[in-house]
Amino acid sequence: MSSAQLLASGELLHGDVPLGEAIAFWVFGPIALFGALGMVLARNAVHSALSLVATMMSLGVFYLIQQGPFLGLVQVIVYTGAIMILFLFVLMLVGRDSSDSLVEVLRGQRTAAVVLGVGFAVLVGATVGHAIGDTKPVDLDAQNAGGSNVQSIAQLLFTKYLMAFELTSALLITAAVGAMVLAHVERDGRKRTQKSYAQARIRSGRPQPLSPPGVMSSGNHIGTPALLPDGTPLRESVSRYVPSPLHRDAQIEQLERARVAERRQADALEDRA
């Protein structure tokens, strides 16, 4: 027996609920209430979303202890698992730092809204409390006997409510197609490929990337070598296949060195002779 069933079990005494359920209500009721208040009052939208998660979790617990275990778990899986994650995704995409402005666009709108809210709450709460007050709940023990809540729901869903159930499939497919149509972005012009990027770069007149920080480059040409901190050119900074004064100088130097070596060899031969 799960803890939720344990809380919900027990005889109903004169319209009252079992003690375990009352304790759960007085623990999770304030959590739900403060979560809802926090959602409305938080400036940061991410904090609002997290407060709403707390409220929805508490509502899931209420469904569990009110003899609706299937609905309680669906609440946790669908609402806090899927819908709130979708909300957080969109929050991250739309910019979570876009906090509300404190400027009132219509004067006195906030006060009016709060007065309206308090009036509405008093009206509905008083009406419901007066109308339901002493009614003894019938309870769902017969439908949930032996943990068969899911079977009972399925029985109703696939007989009495079959038409509505089929219609929800049309609703869901329409929503999926609608979301795809709304989120689709039309591309302007042709798709850019690696080839077109390379061509545009060569045509731009500056095919090489900018020199990295810490390396001084005295020119913009691909054959200009980078300079080391002491001012000497860095030979590795220029490709061997690019015509560059650096390489020309290096080749002349190499030829000179070869010539000197040759002459020294000739002198040595001459001395020996």
Added chain:
Amino acid sequence: MNPSYYLILSALLFTIGAVGVLVRRNVIVVFMCVELMLNAVNLTLVTFSRINGTLDGQIMAFFVMVVAAAEVVVGLAIIMSIFRTRRSASVDDATLLKY
């Protein structure tokens, strides 16, 4: 305590959601307030189901959840496309139909 406490709690949650829709400017927070109102009504349906001793209320709450899921998908897609064209997530900036 009797089950009508749940109804009073759900009336309070619904009121907080309604006031949030009126007061907040961020379109995503407004949308979350609408979700809170739907959830409050779901709690009412589940409580009525228990008071009446039939499962029809739970089935209704189940359908409300399905419709809410579809509504969130389409609504968030609309918010994304508005944000893409207007670079704003405030309900005050979407006034093109007003003039």
